[in-house]
Amino acid sequence: MKNKYSIFSLIKNAFNGHENWQRAWRDPEPKKEYDTVIIGGGGHGLATAYYLAKKHKMTNVAVVEKGWIGGGNTGRNTTIIRSNYLWDASAGLYDHALKIWEGLSQELNYNVMFSQRGVMNLAHNLQDVRDLKRRTHANRLNGIDAVWLNTEEVKKFCPIINTSPNIRYPVLGGTLQRRAGTARHDAVAWGYARGADEMGVDIIQNCEVKGIKRNGNTVEGIETTKGFIKTKKIGVVAAGHSSVIANMAGIRLPLESKPLQALVSEPVKPIIDTVVMSNAVHAYVSQSDKGELVIGAGTDSYVSYTQKGSHNIVEETLRAILELYPIFSRMKMLRQWGGIVDICPDASPIISKTQVKGLYFNCGWGTGGFKATPGSGDLFAHTIANDEPHKLNAAFNLNRFVSGDLVDEHGAAAVAH
Amino acid sequence: MFIINCPYCGERDQTEFSCGGEAHIERPKQPTELSDDQWAEYLFMRKNIKGIQFERWNHIHGCRKWFNVVRDTSNDKIHAVYKMGERPPVK
Numbered sequence: 129m130k131n132k133y134s135i136f137s138l139i140k141n142a143f144n145g146h147e148n149w150q151r152a153w154r155d156p157e158p159k160k161e162y163d164t165v166i167i168g169g170g171g172h173g174l175a176t177a178y179y180l181a182k183k184h185k186m187t188n189v190a191v192v193e194k195g196w197i198g199g200g201n202t203g204r205n206t207t208i209i210r211s212n213y214l215w216d217a218s219a220g221l222y223d224h225a226l227k228i229w230e231g232l233s234q235e236l237n238y239n240v241m242f243s244q245r246g247v248m249n250l251a252h253n254l255q256d257v258r259d260l261k262r263r264t265h266a267n268r269l270n271g272i273d274a275v276w277l278n279t280e281e282v283k284k285f286c287p288i289i290n291t292s293p294n295i296r297y298p299v300l301g302g303t304l305q306r307r308a309g310t311a312r313h314d315a316v317a318w319g320y321a322r323g324a325d326e327m328g329v330d331i332i333q334n335c336e337v338k339g340i341k342r343n344g345n346t347v348e349g350i351e352t353t354k355g356f357i358k359t360k361k362i363g364v365v366a367a368g369h370s371s372v373i374a375n376m377a378g379i380r381l382p383l384e385s386k387p388l389q390a391l392v393s394e395p396v397k398p399i400i401d402t403v404v405m406s407n408a409v410h411a412y413v414s415q416s417d418k419g420e421l422v423i424g425a426g427t428d429s430y431v432s433y434t435q436k437g438s439h440n441i442v443e444e445t446l447r448a449i450l451e452l453y454p455i456f457s458r459m460k461m462l463r464q465w466g467g468i469v470d471i472c473p474d475a476s477p478i479i480s481k482t483q484v485k486g487l488y489f490n491c492g493w494g495t496g497g498f499k500a501t502p503g504s505g506d507l508f509a510h511t512i513a514n515d516e517p518h519k520l521n522a523a524f525n526l527n528r529f530v531s532g533d534l535v536d537e538h539g540a541a542a543v544a545h
Numbered sequence: 546m547f548i549i550n551c552p553y554c555g556e557r558d559q560t561e562f563s564c565g566g567e568a569h570i571e572r573p574k575q576p577t578e579l580s581d582d583q584w585a586e587y588l589f590m591r592k593n594i595k596g597i598q599f600e601r602w603n604h605i606h607g608c609r610k611w612f613n614v615v616r617d618t619s620n621d622k623i624h625a626v627y628k629m630g631e632r633p634p635v636k
């Protein structure tokens with residue numbers, strides 16, 4: 129039984145130098161067999177294991193992770209959470225996640241620092257204005273909060289934005305989702321890991337999957353660097369490496385993996401208390417609780433697994449940031465990094481069964497998976513436990529690439545993918 | 546970011562080029578005969594290899610010609626460049 133985190137436990141541990149905190153999760157060796165194995169110990173994978181145990185009473189579950197938990201894209205994203213997607217299927221999926229975010233810290237007894245500071249999307253030309261207005265209407269029809277702001281209202285909401293009409297990409301307005309915001313990404317992985325571990329899930333780190341064993345059209349287990357693990361159900365949540373696992377299992381996915389970059393500045397005093405995204409110039413910025421500006425850049429245009437990304441992509445983003453926020457012109461950037469994102473042709477995820485019995489994939493989140501973490505885990509757990517999708521992820525099946533029933537969120541999702 | 550040796554112009558920065566994705570995917574010869582599964586395979590399914598990948602590039606800010614590149618996607622090292630219609634080198 130885990131000790132509950134509270135103000136009292138904090139005070140108690142402060143008195144003895146914080147040396148007696150209980151371990152947040154165990155470090156077990158893999159058992160010979162599990163009912164279900166989740167490949168990938170990022171936020172989505174750990175959330176899947178957590179909801180399998182909590183909602184579907186499946187506790188004989190292992191999460192295998194080749195590195196350490198939350199060391200992949202969970203710790204590399206820009207932590208933005210929003211649900212203002214255009215299409216009904218996406219609105220349902222992402223708002224389901226947003227609703228779980230709103231109570232997540234209490235549910236996990238772990239402060240994920242969810243902050244509903246609002247996300248504003250800027251329009252820089254007439255087509256942007258039309259697209260974003262259409263999206264606010266679509267959002268409101270789906271019960272998602274969204275408002276259109278004119279240029280003065282944008283300036284009022286975020287005073288440091290340069291709203292001069294004479295800049296290269298003038299701000300003609302923007303949309304605002306007030307329920308949107310940010311969360312502490314590492315805490316999400318750690319909170320889910322702690323919760324899943326408490327219910328009996330084995331989290332096995334430094335365990336790389338080397339092969340998927342199939343008997344005809346059924347899975348039998350996985351070969352790993354820690355030996356063979358027998359299982360009847362495998363849930364793959366491997367983000368940028370989904371295709372690598374798919375190739376092991378002998379199935380094909382419609383994915384391309386590309387480096388997506390982000391960077392943070394030196395820490396400064398509070399200057400921007402919201403998240404501002406711009407589709408047309410591909411720049412988005414927020415400020416972390418430590419005071420760093422968190423800046424998201426774009427993807428490289430070619431397949432790569434290098435976790436670096438090209439310099440010109442960063443340069444383009446910073447150019448746009450400097451024009452929109454002249455106040456940042458002397459800021460120094462501290463760190464830059466890349467994460468490998470798996471992008472679907474329609475820029476929507478896949479949470480689906482496959483043609484192989486017992487093999488499930490949760491992938492294709494592309495450049496925007498973090499926001500969906502709780503919803504994705506919940507729906508993927510439902511799909512694995514019942515061997516059929518929940519109604520909220522039915523549209524995100526693998527078969528849509530055969531039927532043509534795509535969920536095209538490319539420009540529609542308010543940011544370029 | 547890397548240098549690509551264009552078979553027509555020589556070594557240039559990667560930013561001058563545009564990547565056209567996986568190479569050697571042939572357009573169906575009889576499109577009307579194709580099933581939905583075969584169309585999905587042609588249009589969407591990709592190898593997305595971590596390792597040696599064959600891909601098409603276009604020197605979009607140069608000679609604008611298409612050609613093929615053999616690149617290791619795990620470290621972005623280019624192993625070979627060859628023209629359209631040429632046989633891929635054996636690795």
